[in-house]
Amino acid sequence: MAEQNTVGDDFSLAGLNFFVADDLNRAGSAGGFTLSREDMTAELENLRRLHNRIEIQRRRAAPLWSIVSPGSDPASVRNTTASNASGESYDDLLTRQSQFVATIIGKIETALGMTQRHDEQAAAEIGNVGGGHF
Template identity: 30%
Template sequence: MDTAAAQAAMSVMPGGAAVGGALATFNNMNFIVDGKSSSGPGAGGGFSMSREEAEAALEEARGVAADLAEQAEGAMELQQTQAPADDPATMGFNQVGLEAFGNGAQHVAAERDYWRSLVTALEKALGVYQEADEQAGQDIGKSGRQKDSGGGLI
């Protein structure tokens, strides 16, 4: 299910608008890792943390996202539940249950997507930090005019 479909499905459920709208929460969030902004220079606000805190948060978010991915699969499978009999009452009751399972599956998928967006944002923030570290290393090497030493005279 794509993000727009999940948001639309969640918005019609009781309390669903909050979860559906949260899917994009971290897409444009600014994470500042050891002073390096994930949204570029001059971006204000967001979360500020050390590299170790960001890595720990990333690891935790990955675990939650993986758990929710498994739960989402199980929730989708519940939508395949068959009625135990072919009489109208049983079939009607089963249909109501299938609708509830469908709503639950959409909710779990939205939560999974929420955590995946956090993982993506943290990975981006840590990647920006790593690129800045690599660039600083190259700049130091160039400043000493030593080509192969990996460092320069400072």
């Protein structure tokens, strides 16, 4: 089964693109976010920290959706069920946030990786054509 690049039922990041351009004045409009390598790398680290914080928050919040009823009377069962449902909603929110941030991290990593491969390829080609000397 192919994994869709969606967050939530009506929000898709499929058309979101990131581009690395060291000269932002000449980057043009490519239909996405264009950042310098330095800015994109810094933002990637910020997003990784955010993703980690969301995952820590999710682990720590697990008791909110795994409450055990203190009794079997209807009021205790009803309140426990409602509390667990609220906790499950919070878990869903944290899961969606984690997926959203992970998708953006992946797109930025791809942009940085593609640019790095192109830079390495260009350097190799320049080296093959005359050692890079004029």
